[in-house]
Amino acid sequence: MKTEILKLLRESGDYVSGQQLCETLGVSRTAVWKAINQLKEAGYQVEAVRNRGYRIIDSPDVMTEEELKSLIGDETKWAGQNVCYYGEVDSTNLRAKQFGDEGAPGGTLVVADMQTAGRGRRGRGWDSPAGSSIYMSVLLRPKFRPDKAPMLTIVMAYSVARALRKCTGLDVLIKWPNDIVLNGKKIVGILTEMSTEIDYINHVVIGVGINVNLASFPEEIAEKATSLRIECGEVQKRAPIIVEIMKEFEQYYERFEQTEDLSFLQQPYNEMLVNCGREVSILGGKETYQAYALGINETGELLVRREDGSIEAVYAGEVSVRGVYGYV
C-alpha cells in the first residue's frame, strides 16, 4: 500500500485528501494514516494540511521496492516492473541469475545498497560499499541466438550513458565495451553474463555498478575512478537514475530485438564513444598492439585501424585508451 500511496501522491504533484486515498485504495483512514507514518519514518517528507490532505515534499535517497515501483509506475512495460531490493546482498548478478534459473520474468530488476561479493569482469571483484552507489542487475529472456547476446552490453552502455546525461547533465562517455567514464575516470562498470545451451539462451543478466555519491576514493584508485557527486558537485538521488536507465534500456532493447543488429545505434553510440578517434591498446588474444579506434560496427565490434592501415574488428577482450583508466 505504501507503494500505491507514493504513486498517487507523486502522480498528483499536489495535495491528495485522505478521503480520496481511502476510496482509491479501498482501505480505512487509519490504514492510510499508518502507511503515511511509515513513509515518514522511512525518510519521506509528507506534509499533512487540514482540509487539503497529504502532499509529498521530498523523498529520501532509497532504492526500496516501494520507491522504485512508485517511480517506475507504468513508465515501462516490462523493464523493472518486477523489482527486488536488498539492503545487503552477495551480488546482484548472482541473485538475478538465481531468479533466472527459478523462472522469474524478463525485466526483473535486482537492486542492492551494498554487495558483499560484488563482481567485476573475469571473476574479479567490484568494490561495493553501502549508501552511495547503485548496484543493479536486469534479467532478460531474449529469443535470439547466444552469439547475439554480447551486443546487449552495447545497448545497456548506451542506455546508461543517456540516463546519466539526462539525470545529471554531465557529458559522460562510453568506453567500449562496458564502462562509462568522465574526465578519463571510470564512473560505471557493466557486467553481462548469460546462461545458455549450445544454441539457446536460458537467460541474460546485465549488471550495472554506478559510483553515485562517493565523496572520495582511496588514493590508489582516485586517479582511475570518480563519482557523479564528485563530478557535478552535488549529491544525487539514486532511484530516479535507476528508473531512467530502465526507461532508456527498454526502448533500445526492443529496437535491438526487432533487427538483432546495432545499425540503429551505431552513430549515436559512436558519438559518445571515448575511444573514438584515439589511440588504443588492444590487449585481447595472443598479441598486444596499438591501433586507432574508429567506432563500433553494426554488430558492436570495435573497428580499429592498425599502423599498416588495415582495419580490424575487435570482438571483445580488453582495450585501453590512453589517459582513460578502465579497470579499477
Added chain:
Amino acid sequence: MKTEILKLLRESGDYVSGQQLCETLGVSRTAVWKAINQLKEAGYQVEAVRNRGYRIIDSPDVMTEEELKSLIGDETKWAGQNVCYYGEVDSTNLRAKQFGDEGAPGGTLVVADMQTAGRGRRGRGWDSPAGSSIYMSVLLRPKFRPDKAPMLTIVMAYSVARALRKCTGLDVLIKWPNDIVLNGKKIVGILTEMSTEIDYINHVVIGVGINVNLASFPEEIAEKATSLRIECGEVQKRAPIIVEIMKEFEQYYERFEQTEDLSFLQQPYNEMLVNCGREVSILGGKETYQAYALGINETGELLVRREDGSIEAVYAGEVSVRGVYGYV
C-alpha cells in the same frame, strides 16, 4: 568413515581384519563395527568371519556419496572427486550451476535418484522417475573461450558411449549432437549449459540422463525410448556406470583442453555415429532439408551432403535421422 571402509574392503578384494581397519582409520573397534552395521542397513552385503575379518560380497544399486567416492577412489584426478548426491532434487543441472556460482571446483559431480524438475533441451522437461535411472551433472571450469564450449557435448557423448559399451557390452551409438541410442531408440540425453561473460566462461555444466533399469515405458514413448535393462535383459548397477563415465570423460576432456579441437576424436566418434552414412532431416534455422550425414568435423559440426552435392557443416539445432527417434 563408511566411504573409507568401503574403499579398503574393495581395494583388498578379500577379508580385511577389524584390527587392520581400526589401525588404518585410527578409530576404535566399536566405531568400525558401527559403520559396518550402517553399511549393512544400507543394503551392502558384508560377510564377517572370525579370525579373518570383513569381506564385501555385494553392493546395493545406490549412488550415494559413500558408494561413488569409494568406487572412484583415485581412479580420476578431478572428475567426480567432489560428489553431491540427492535422493530427490529439482534438477541436477540446476544444482550444479548453483554450485558453480558459489565457487565449487571443476569436476564436481551432482547425482540424483529422482528429479522433480528434470530438464531437457530448450526449456523442455525430462521425465525423471526414481530408482531406475541416472541423473548426473558435471561442473567444469574451462579456460578456453565460450565458443569452444559446445564441443564439450561431443566429448561427453563419446565418453558416455564408451562407458556404456564397457559396462554393458551393448553397441550403443551416438546420435549427434547429444543423444545415445540403441536399436533406433533413445537411451541417454545430454544437456550442456554454460554461464559466460562475453569472452570468458564462468562455468559449464553437462547433464547426463540415462535410462538404466526402467522395465518398460508408457505406450506413447515405448517406440522412441528404451533402457539398458530392456536391451541387455538384466538389471545394471548405476554407480559403476557413473564412475566409468567420469574416468572416460576426464581422459578425453584433458586431450580436448590441450588442442581445443576435436581432431583426435573425429574418427572414433564417427565410427559410433548413428547418423553416419544415413539420410537426415536438418531442422535448424529457417529451412528444413534432407541431406546425407558424413560425420563430424574437427570442431564437432555435423558435415552433411545436400542433394545438389554441396557439403555443409551443421552447427547445432535439431537433426532427425530416419528410424531413430531423437526427442522423447
